Every structure is written in C-alpha cells, then in structure tokens.
Amino acid sequence: MNDSSTSELVQRSRAVGREVRRGDAAEKVTGRYAYGMDLALPGMLHAKVLRSPYPHARIVSIDTSRARALAGVRAVVTGDELPWLFGSALRDEPFLARGRVRYAGEPVVAIAATTEEIAREAIDLVDVEYEELPAVFDPIEAMEPGAPVLHPDLGSYAMEGYYGGVDGTNIANHAKIRRGDVEQGFRDSDFVFEDVFTTQYVQHCSMEAHVCAAQVAVDGSVTVWSSCQSPYNFVRDLSNALGLPYNRVRVIATGIGGAFGGKMYLRTEPLTVALAMRTQGRPVKYAHTRDEEFIGAVVKHPAHLKFKTGVKRDGTIVARQITSVFNTGGYADAGPQVARNSAFSGTGPYRIPNVRIDSYCVYTNNPIGGAFRGFGVPQATWAHESQMDMIAHRLGIDPVEIRRRNLMDLGDSTSTGEVLVTSVGVRQTLERAIEASSYRTPLAPTGDPRVVRGRGLATMHKLTNSPTHSTAFVKMHQDGTVVLLSSSVDLGQGIATVLRQIVAERLGLALEHVSIAPPDSHYSPYDQSTSGSRSVFHMGNAVLAACADLARRLCAHAAPLLGVGVERVEYRDGGVGVVGGDRFLTAKAIIEKTFGTRGCTVHGEGRFTPPNTVPPDKDTGQTPKMSAFWMYATHVADVEVDLDTGRVKVLKVVAVHDAGTIINPEGAVGQVEGGVVQGLGATLCEEMLVADGIVTNASFAEYKIPTSLDVPEIVSLFVEAPHAEGPYGAKGLSEPALAPTAPAVANAIYNATGARVTSLPITPEKVLAALAATRR
Amino acid sequence: MTRHLSMSINGEPHEFDAADHRTLIEVLRDDLALTGTKDACRQGVCGSCTVLVDGVAVRSCLMLAARCQGKSVTTVEGLAAGDRLSALQQAFVEAGAVQCGYCTSGMLIAATALLESNPSPTEVEVRAALVGNLCRCTGYAPIVRAVLAASRAGAGHPVAAVGS
Structure with missing residues (x-):
C-alpha cells in the first residue's frame, strides 16, 4: 500500500522565492501567444465608431441611411436605440451618446460590417448635425456656480454606496478625511506652508490597444471576449446596465498586451454588445486604433493639489490640509475611486495628528480620466514628497532627517485612523536607499559649469482597496497534476506564474505539474479585479485556501486506504502520509484507489477576504482598518541639469520597495524597472495635450514614451518586511513602482540648481522658468 | 487594382492576390494568420510590426504587400527552428x-x-x-x-x- 516514500511529482526545492521563468514566455517569443487583437471567430464582423468632434454639443440629428445601404454593412446603431447606462462607482455613461456629447471623441454611431474597411467606409457616410453647447475644461471652473452642468441627472444615477456625487454640480465624488483638529494644529505649528502642485494627462500606452468581441445568443445571453483586467467587473457592470441575470453574461479575458489600469472597466464593450444584438448571432469585434486609444480610452487624471502643512521648528509635522481636484472628463469611470484613494495617501507615510482632506472628482468636457497604476496615489506622492523637500529646505533641515523624524512605524496611526500592526517597512526602504545610492557621497561634477548634478529622494505609501474578495479552484487530475482556475488576469506582470508557484509550494509539486486556466467568468471563480497591486496577496491567499481544501479532501480519501482515522493523516510531498510515520500514498494512488483507474478529479476551493478591514466612514474617512496591507517605497534619483537649455538627464535611480516577501524575484525586479521607466516618462516627457477639449497629440509620433535610449541605470532592491496575513508574507508591488520617481527627480533638480518645479511634466521650459525665478 | 504576388515567407513560397493598397501587416495577419506580427500603431512609430524583408528590418504597417513581390519575408514565427x-x-x-x-x-x-x-x-x-x-x-x-x-x-x- 505504501507505494513510495515520496511522490514522483515532489519538487524538493522551494518554488516560492526562486528564480522562476514566466510560464508564457516561450509562447510569446514565438509569436504564438493569442492576444485579444488576434481573436478571430467564425462569421466575425468588424466594428468602427463615429466619434464626436465637439467637446460639448447637442445632437440635433443623425442620418445613417447611406451607411445602412452600403454593401457589407450588417448593423448600425445609435444611442437613441440604447436606453442603458453603465459605470462602476457611478452609472453615468450611455452605450452611445444620447442627445448630447460630453467630450470630443465620445462614440455616437457604431457600425458592424463584414470587413474593417467597409465599416470604416460606412462611418464616413453617416451625417450628424450638432449644436455646440457651452463647455467647461478646467475642473476648478467646473466646480464654480454657473458652470455648465454636464450631468443634470447626477442625483438619479445608480451609485456605489461609499461615493458621494453632489447633485446639481459637476462634482462626481467628494472624498473627505477628518482627523484631529487641523485649525488647532496650524495654531500649534511654528510654520505653516501652503504650496500648489499639478500633474498632467498621461495615457497608459499599453502596446495592445483596447479590443473586444461580443456575441449574443437567441435567448439574449451575451458572451464578451475582452483584453481586460477584470472579467467580473465586466459581468457586474454589463449585467447591471442591461438588466440581465449575471449567469447570462459571460466574459472571457483574452491574452492582454498591457493594461496599467486602463482596461479595468468597460470601454469598448458596451457598444460592441449593442451591435452584436443586431447581427443575428454573428460575433462583432471592435479594436481601438492608436488615436482612439488616446482620445477614447481613459487617461490618468490631471490633478490640482493644494497642500497646507503646519510644522514645528524641528520639522515635526503637526497638521495638514489638502484640497485636491481631479479632472475626470465627460464621465466618471474610475474617477471617484481615484480621488478617494489619492486622499488616503495625502499625508504620505508620515505621522500627522491633524488632517483635513477634501478630494474632488470633477466632470469637465475633456477625455475620460480612469484608473492608472496607482489610482491617484502618484499624484498625491508628487505633492507630499515635493513639499517635504521644500519644507526641509525652508527650515534648514536635511531632507533625509525630516523624513526620519516623521515616518510611521509599527503602532502608529494612518490619517484614516488605522493602527499599523504588521509589515511597515518604510523606514527600511529609506535607510536602504540612502545606503545603496551612496547618498552622502557627492556626485562628481561634470567639468562643465553649465551642466550641474544633483540627487533627490522621495518616499511613499499606498493602500489597496479593501475589503475585496478573491476565490480560486484547484483541480487535481488522477495523475496528481493540478490545474488552477482563477480570474486574476496576467497583464504581463506575471501573476499566472506567481500563482502557479504558490500552488507548487503549498502542494509540494513541481512547477510544470501546475497549470493555470485562462480567466473566464463561466469557469473561473470570482475575483474583484486585477488591480490595486492586490492579486498576489488576495488571490495568493485564496489559492492557498483552495490547496488546503484539496489537501483535506485527499486526506479524507486516503485515511481509510492507509487504515487509520483521518485525524492521523496529513498532506505532504504531493500525497498523504500517516502523521509521524512513513506510510504514504501519492495523490495518484489515492485517486486511483478511490475512484478506479478510469479516472476522476479531486477539487479544492478557497476564498480570501482580508480580515477585519472596514470601509471608511463617508464623512470622516476613518476606519479601524482601511487596507489589507500598505506598500512602501523610497526612490533616489541622480540627475544632470543643463542650465542653458533646461534639459534634465536622469543618470540613475535607486528604487527600494517593501512589498513583503518576494515570491518571484525576476518578476519583482521587472515590475520595478518597468515602473520606474513609466514614472520617468510621466516625469519628463509624457503629456497628452488637450486644447479646449481636443487632444492634439493622439499618436506615438507626438506623444513620447521613453525609448531604449532614454532610460538610466536602475537599481531595484527589496527590504521584504513580511506581512502577517500575506501568502508567505507577500504584499503587493506594481503601483508603488512609479510613484516616488517624479518627486525624487524634482528634488534632485532642486539639489542641483536650487530651482523648484511644481508641475508635471518637468519640461526644459519649466526648468528654465524655475531657474529664472531663483535669480529674481 | 489587385495583383498576383509571390514571395517567400519564413522560408516557404507563398502566392496570393492582394489589392495594391494592402499593407504587409494586413496580408500577414488577416490573410495568412501569421498573427505573431503585432499591430499597435499603424504609423510606423512603435516597431511592434517589424519584420525582415530580404534581411532588412522594416515596419510591415508601412510596407505595401505588393512591394514584397519576389522578396523574402521573415516574421517572428520564422525565428525558431521548428520548436x-x-x-x-x-x-x-x-x-x-x-x-x-x-x-x-x-x-x-x-x-x-x-x-x-x-x-x-x-x-x-x-x-x-x-x-x-x-x-x-x-x-x-x-x-x-x-x-x-x-x-x-x-x-x-x-x-x-x-x-x-
């Protein structure tokens, strides 16, 4: 009965923490990996969309008769035919514009035809008459009385409980934090500093643009294939919009060529579903062109951040008041969450007893602001780390020292009232970054007095939205190999490999004996979304629970075979053995002896919800536990500034992160290296330009992301403060990777030149203006 | 107009008809199911669609298929020797x-x-x-x-x- 002391599947070396190559790399380097863009279905039609040229206009009439008459056109649809609204926090967006358009680029007419070319030709045959309406582009103006109100029906929109739009205004959310007494705090301060910081439009520039396909069955059931981050967000938001039961909306996540937050919520899908309802079962595919990606997907919110901070003479922060305004454009999308999460990071990783934060998400007639790697936290980090340096210099305190004096430690409280009880590695990130960057060793001068060098640092913290839920299934075949079903999407960040590592580690299997099924809402169980740096922690824990459940079931089957009670057996090494004895059965033997050699599978299911997290109070932002975990990072940047041209060259970035235990070192370094370069793009060269609501650089030729020649040396290090509730102590990583980069560079420029730039991106023009200001 | 074209793709001779305005990426991806060549900007800026034509790296989104008549095209699918x-x-x-x-x-x-x-x-x-x-x-x-x-x-x- 004891057929071997160890299973042939046992992997003796640990899978977690090892250098493991990503599982899909061979498919990707051979061009075989199938992305959404590669999707081809039998009978598939192709969609094109007519978009509004005006930022705010009434639709007077639409004439589609010539388009409908074109050979090859199979469906034409306008907003008048579609009564539904979709949205996540706030259901405010029609499938196609109804009666009016709220941003230039808003979809007005959608057409499906047998080829893309015919669909494009048909779009050109549509006539739309518009009557322009007064528009508002500046979110601060949009908050003033008398501004055109974009959504007069705001008060009637379905809204997720926590968010607070203000009826009759353009405010789609007003997030608040109230802690202590900020006015008393300012009175108790030796100095009070007020500074304003701004950020720009940044587009995600995923190499694969948004793409989806939809097919509708006779009974109205909808299947959507989408290059998306969250099949279950899509099931919920599509079902809610259409009034369909959730089981009749199936969302399949295709292979995806980058997302960075941009593919978190419905975008191309609603209008594609509307077309598919009109094609008698033929699937319809719709792919954004690159210019549509700029004007019609989502962008990082530009923010206006007013920081008023009261400090003691020694640099101790006593009070902070923040008013921040996020321009969310014509529709809310992720804007309410972005404004809210930004507020939660407003203090930075510092102890501040008195805090008042008002963070507004505001409609304007601009492109739609959405989720972008960090959900408003990079904007907050830009402000708090720039101001931290400014305060240090005003007080004559060393920038490192002022941070050391204020950093949070275990036992301290966040501005949201959470006492931190585990994994606060921020101080270690700072100290390690100081050491690894040789911070105290001055940079060698360039030899050219017109080109000067400097060094700057920035630190940060970020929560993950909580509570959120993840579930997982593991299925063991009769030969003891395992397939994992999870709805975490591998966006390129490598979550599929990390989850396989966790299964291999927990079940004692070789990595190649653990496969992962693609996310599909009909098969893989619920996951909130692949966002917020949440997947390793949440799905990792769900996978561990599923493995434990599987192990329990195997033990129940094995105990009678081993001739002992179930309390005397344990799962180990790919099978079940008697506790304290060497009698052991492999999983294969257990399944075959229990069910016969014709076969069966054994399953485990697991769910994870972070314990004790409570959504914050709507009026104060306070909660005993805001977040499942907090992530921390410190970046140090070395720069060179040309005093004649204002050109900034980043020489080196040292990036130190506390992501808890690192499960896949190669993947972790990849997240940081890639994140820092994205951060540098947003710091120095990227800005989507919007003039009176019109995007003027909607192409890679005019919107410049960093190239292989634009990136400096990047040193990425981890301090690994294990989290008590994390899988093997892991937390999250992706979003913090780009947040401290921009203020570290700005602080380095100040260190080099004495010039302070408070607005992103840091263009040569702004550097020259700041240099001129220092001479006045 | 439509032309009859012949070219070598990943070492195999191919013959097909293509309209003059069709680009190499369209023929590769849409007609020949060689979807390893990626479509990301269609402006020749991002390089995702780069292929070799007679050994020279070109943007297949800017290259008309007709210009590859008689030439040798290598895509990512042609880099591995079998598996x-x-x-x-x-x-x-x-x-x-x-x-x-x-x-x-x-x-x-x-x-x-x-x-x-x-x-x-x-x-x-x-x-x-x-x-x-x-x-x-x-x-x-x-x-x-x-x-x-x-x-x-x-x-x-x-x-x-x-x-x-």
Whole structure:
C-alpha cells in the first residue's frame, strides 16, 4: 500500500522565492501567444465608431441611411436605440451618446460590417448635425456656480454606496478625511506652508490597444471576449446596465498586451454588445486604433493639489490640509475611486495628528480620466514628497532627517485612523536607499559649469482597496497534476506564474505539474479585479485556501486506504502520509484507489477576504482598518541639469520597495524597472495635450514614451518586511513602482540648481522658468 | 487594382492576390494568420510590426504587400527552428525580457537584424538598434541584457526546444 516514500511529482526545492521563468514566455517569443487583437471567430464582423468632434454639443440629428445601404454593412446603431447606462462607482455613461456629447471623441454611431474597411467606409457616410453647447475644461471652473452642468441627472444615477456625487454640480465624488483638529494644529505649528502642485494627462500606452468581441445568443445571453483586467467587473457592470441575470453574461479575458489600469472597466464593450444584438448571432469585434486609444480610452487624471502643512521648528509635522481636484472628463469611470484613494495617501507615510482632506472628482468636457497604476496615489506622492523637500529646505533641515523624524512605524496611526500592526517597512526602504545610492557621497561634477548634478529622494505609501474578495479552484487530475482556475488576469506582470508557484509550494509539486486556466467568468471563480497591486496577496491567499481544501479532501480519501482515522493523516510531498510515520500514498494512488483507474478529479476551493478591514466612514474617512496591507517605497534619483537649455538627464535611480516577501524575484525586479521607466516618462516627457477639449497629440509620433535610449541605470532592491496575513508574507508591488520617481527627480533638480518645479511634466521650459525665478 | 504576388515567407513560397493598397501587416495577419506580427500603431512609430524583408528590418504597417513581390519575408514565427528557439528567443525567456509580450516580436526581429550585421554589439549599440521599438512594461533593461547574452551565445543557432 505504501507505494513510495515520496511522490514522483515532489519538487524538493522551494518554488516560492526562486528564480522562476514566466510560464508564457516561450509562447510569446514565438509569436504564438493569442492576444485579444488576434481573436478571430467564425462569421466575425468588424466594428468602427463615429466619434464626436465637439467637446460639448447637442445632437440635433443623425442620418445613417447611406451607411445602412452600403454593401457589407450588417448593423448600425445609435444611442437613441440604447436606453442603458453603465459605470462602476457611478452609472453615468450611455452605450452611445444620447442627445448630447460630453467630450470630443465620445462614440455616437457604431457600425458592424463584414470587413474593417467597409465599416470604416460606412462611418464616413453617416451625417450628424450638432449644436455646440457651452463647455467647461478646467475642473476648478467646473466646480464654480454657473458652470455648465454636464450631468443634470447626477442625483438619479445608480451609485456605489461609499461615493458621494453632489447633485446639481459637476462634482462626481467628494472624498473627505477628518482627523484631529487641523485649525488647532496650524495654531500649534511654528510654520505653516501652503504650496500648489499639478500633474498632467498621461495615457497608459499599453502596446495592445483596447479590443473586444461580443456575441449574443437567441435567448439574449451575451458572451464578451475582452483584453481586460477584470472579467467580473465586466459581468457586474454589463449585467447591471442591461438588466440581465449575471449567469447570462459571460466574459472571457483574452491574452492582454498591457493594461496599467486602463482596461479595468468597460470601454469598448458596451457598444460592441449593442451591435452584436443586431447581427443575428454573428460575433462583432471592435479594436481601438492608436488615436482612439488616446482620445477614447481613459487617461490618468490631471490633478490640482493644494497642500497646507503646519510644522514645528524641528520639522515635526503637526497638521495638514489638502484640497485636491481631479479632472475626470465627460464621465466618471474610475474617477471617484481615484480621488478617494489619492486622499488616503495625502499625508504620505508620515505621522500627522491633524488632517483635513477634501478630494474632488470633477466632470469637465475633456477625455475620460480612469484608473492608472496607482489610482491617484502618484499624484498625491508628487505633492507630499515635493513639499517635504521644500519644507526641509525652508527650515534648514536635511531632507533625509525630516523624513526620519516623521515616518510611521509599527503602532502608529494612518490619517484614516488605522493602527499599523504588521509589515511597515518604510523606514527600511529609506535607510536602504540612502545606503545603496551612496547618498552622502557627492556626485562628481561634470567639468562643465553649465551642466550641474544633483540627487533627490522621495518616499511613499499606498493602500489597496479593501475589503475585496478573491476565490480560486484547484483541480487535481488522477495523475496528481493540478490545474488552477482563477480570474486574476496576467497583464504581463506575471501573476499566472506567481500563482502557479504558490500552488507548487503549498502542494509540494513541481512547477510544470501546475497549470493555470485562462480567466473566464463561466469557469473561473470570482475575483474583484486585477488591480490595486492586490492579486498576489488576495488571490495568493485564496489559492492557498483552495490547496488546503484539496489537501483535506485527499486526506479524507486516503485515511481509510492507509487504515487509520483521518485525524492521523496529513498532506505532504504531493500525497498523504500517516502523521509521524512513513506510510504514504501519492495523490495518484489515492485517486486511483478511490475512484478506479478510469479516472476522476479531486477539487479544492478557497476564498480570501482580508480580515477585519472596514470601509471608511463617508464623512470622516476613518476606519479601524482601511487596507489589507500598505506598500512602501523610497526612490533616489541622480540627475544632470543643463542650465542653458533646461534639459534634465536622469543618470540613475535607486528604487527600494517593501512589498513583503518576494515570491518571484525576476518578476519583482521587472515590475520595478518597468515602473520606474513609466514614472520617468510621466516625469519628463509624457503629456497628452488637450486644447479646449481636443487632444492634439493622439499618436506615438507626438506623444513620447521613453525609448531604449532614454532610460538610466536602475537599481531595484527589496527590504521584504513580511506581512502577517500575506501568502508567505507577500504584499503587493506594481503601483508603488512609479510613484516616488517624479518627486525624487524634482528634488534632485532642486539639489542641483536650487530651482523648484511644481508641475508635471518637468519640461526644459519649466526648468528654465524655475531657474529664472531663483535669480529674481 | 489587385495583383498576383509571390514571395517567400519564413522560408516557404507563398502566392496570393492582394489589392495594391494592402499593407504587409494586413496580408500577414488577416490573410495568412501569421498573427505573431503585432499591430499597435499603424504609423510606423512603435516597431511592434517589424519584420525582415530580404534581411532588412522594416515596419510591415508601412510596407505595401505588393512591394514584397519576389522578396523574402521573415516574421517572428520564422525565428525558431521548428520548436527549437533561437539563441535570441531563449535569451529573452531567460533574461525576463518578456512581460506582456506585445512588443516582443518586433524587438526580436529588430535584434535579429542587429546581430546579423553586428554579431558583437556594445550595450549602446543594442539600445540604439532598438530605439524604434517601444516597450511599456519592462523599461528595456532586460531586453538589452537578452540581446547582449544572445550575442555571446551566437544568435543564429537554435539552442532549446519551445517550452523548455
């Protein structure tokens, strides 16, 4: 009965923490990996969309008769035919514009035809008459009385409980934090500093643009294939919009060529579903062109951040008041969450007893602001780390020292009232970054007095939205190999490999004996979304629970075979053995002896919800536990500034992160290296330009992301403060990777030149203006 | 007008009809199901659709199919010898040069062209050769490391089976 002391599947070396190559790399380097863009279905039609040229206009009439008459056109649809609204926090967006358009680029007419070319030709045959309406582009103006109100029906929109739009205004959310007494705090301060910081439009520039396909069955059931981050967000938001039961909306996540937050919520899908309802079962595919990606997907919110901070003479922060305004454009999308999460990071990783934060998400007639790697936290980090340096210099305190004096430690409280009880590695990130960057060793001068060098640092913290839920299934075949079903999407960040590592580690299997099924809402169980740096922690824990459940079931089957009670057996090494004895059965033997050699599978299911997290109070932002975990990072940047041209060259970035235990070192370094370069793009060269609501650089030729020649040396290090509730102590990583980069560079420029730039991106023009200001 | 074209694609002779305005990427992806060549900007800027035409790296979104008459086209599908990865492909796998992978085909082709003309490039030469290929995930460092590793290994020789 004891057929071997160890299973042939046992992997003796640990899978977690090892250098493991990503599982899909061979498919990707051979061009075989199938992305959404590669999707081809039998009978598939192709969609094109007519978009509004005006930022705010009434639709007077639409004439589609010539388009409908074109050979090859199979469906034409306008907003008048579609009564539904979709949205996540706030259901405010029609499938196609109804009666009016709220941003230039808003979809007005959608057409499906047998080829893309015919669909494009048909779009050109549509006539739309518009009557322009007064528009508002500046979110601060949009908050003033008398501004055109974009959504007069705001008060009637379905809204997720926590968010607070203000009826009759353009405010789609007003997030608040109230802690202590900020006015008393300012009175108790030796100095009070007020500074304003701004950020720009940044587009995600995923190499694969948004793409989806939809097919509708006779009974109205909808299947959507989408290059998306969250099949279950899509099931919920599509079902809610259409009034369909959730089981009749199936969302399949295709292979995806980058997302960075941009593919978190419905975008191309609603209008594609509307077309598919009109094609008698033929699937319809719709792919954004690159210019549509700029004007019609989502962008990082530009923010206006007013920081008023009261400090003691020694640099101790006593009070902070923040008013921040996020321009969310014509529709809310992720804007309410972005404004809210930004507020939660407003203090930075510092102890501040008195805090008042008002963070507004505001409609304007601009492109739609959405989720972008960090959900408003990079904007907050830009402000708090720039101001931290400014305060240090005003007080004559060393920038490192002022941070050391204020950093949070275990036992301290966040501005949201959470006492931190585990994994606060921020101080270690700072100290390690100081050491690894040789911070105290001055940079060698360039030899050219017109080109000067400097060094700057920035630190940060970020929560993950909580509570959120993840579930997982593991299925063991009769030969003891395992397939994992999870709805975490591998966006390129490598979550599929990390989850396989966790299964291999927990079940004692070789990595190649653990496969992962693609996310599909009909098969893989619920996951909130692949966002917020949440997947390793949440799905990792769900996978561990599923493995434990599987192990329990195997033990129940094995105990009678081993001739002992179930309390005397344990799962180990790919099978079940008697506790304290060497009698052991492999999983294969257990399944075959229990069910016969014709076969069966054994399953485990697991769910994870972070314990004790409570959504914050709507009026104060306070909660005993805001977040499942907090992530921390410190970046140090070395720069060179040309005093004649204002050109900034980043020489080196040292990036130190506390992501808890690192499960896949190669993947972790990849997240940081890639994140820092994205951060540098947003710091120095990227800005989507919007003039009176019109995007003027909607192409890679005019919107410049960093190239292989634009990136400096990047040193990425981890301090690994294990989290008590994390899988093997892991937390999250992706979003913090780009947040401290921009203020570290700005602080380095100040260190080099004495010039302070408070607005992103840091263009040569702004550097020259700041240099001129220092001479006045 | 539509022409009858013949060309070698990944070493195999192909004959097909294509309208004059159709680009090479359209023919590769839509007609021949060679979807490894990626479509990301259609403006010749991002490099995702790079293929070799008679050994020269070109943007297949800017190249008319008709201009490839009689020529030899190599796409990412043609880099491996059957299921054996080229040294460059293997180096990409091992260096962590692949994240989302959407730029990978174009990167591999651009790097293949580089190593054909310059088998032992410096890091700066690698970076310069890849400057027309955008990547949004990796920050380029592991891609550059992969190309340098492959140049040491001898880029043209298959070294490992797919999936190994």
